[in-house]
Amino acid sequence: MIANDGHTERLTVLQQEVRQLRRTLDSRALVDQAVGVVMAVGGLRPDQARAVLEHIARDTGAQLPEVAGSLVRWPTSDELPPGIREALPRAVDQVRHLDEQGGGDRAGTRRSPRGTR
Template identity: 45%
Template sequence: MTQHEELVEKIEELQAETAQLRQALVSHAVVDQAIGVVLALSGLRPEQGWEVLKTVSQHTNTKLRDVAQHVVRWPHVGALPAEIRRALRRALAEAHAAHGGRALVRPEQRCEC
């Protein structure tokens, strides 16, 4: 392989890595926004909001960033996919129960999901 070919290959690798990092930043921002929505609904702490999203992702076999996108769009579209809605309701109830009822609202009022 020539030096020019090696440089071209390295540039392509760096471009791919840059694209992945950009996607990761976008995904991270969406997850942070979704945590904010969960916190507004539940009164949980940020780390608990993260756990709620992670639980929903695991129970629905949906990528975390996809769950986050649904949660962030939810206030605008007025609905969640049924499977995510059910998993979110369960995860919020479990988080509420696990933390001694410290949420700002009661479980049945937490979300109209």
Template identity: 40%
Template sequence: MVNDTTCRGYEAAEDQAGRVRALQDENAQLQRAVASHAVVDQAIGVVIAVGRLTPEQAWDVLRNVSQHTNIKLRRVAELLLELARTGQLPTNIRAELKRRLDHPPPPQG
């Protein structure tokens, strides 16, 4: 026979399992965010080197290329890293990057 104590024990176990699942989901999300951040930071470095820009200017260029090509920032960053490795870049991104590097944002500060 199941009594109140047993029911409370099952409810507590279910609550704990729910918390564990929530923490696992949060952990996975944070891991994806850290990986994405690293890719974007590396792409900013590529833009700095190619355009001889400050980090802030490179961030603006990367963000603007993403916005004007309607491609997610992380994907643009991945493609710029491919450019650094292979010399290849999709035409639309290459054209927008060139346009942005020809007319970079003014340095901040």
């Protein structure tokens, strides 16, 4: 019989943590790629493009990685889910409007230190 002195349990916990961190890293990479797509399509800055993704996720009820995946696949598949297709131009317009009104970075959700942009 193998003695279980807590090492096995600790190993299991660490393996689960590594899997979660990998999923998070993959998700972030996907969102970063989608930011690039939105920047190219909408002529936006990175902070504006990120805000567009967040608006789309909120408006469609989808998770941010799901929205990002659809947008990353869009240039090669030429397909975009209807909800995202409808939300994209609205979100771009909204982010531009907020920026013009002095809404700041990320549609007014975050400001950089000392009030600079």
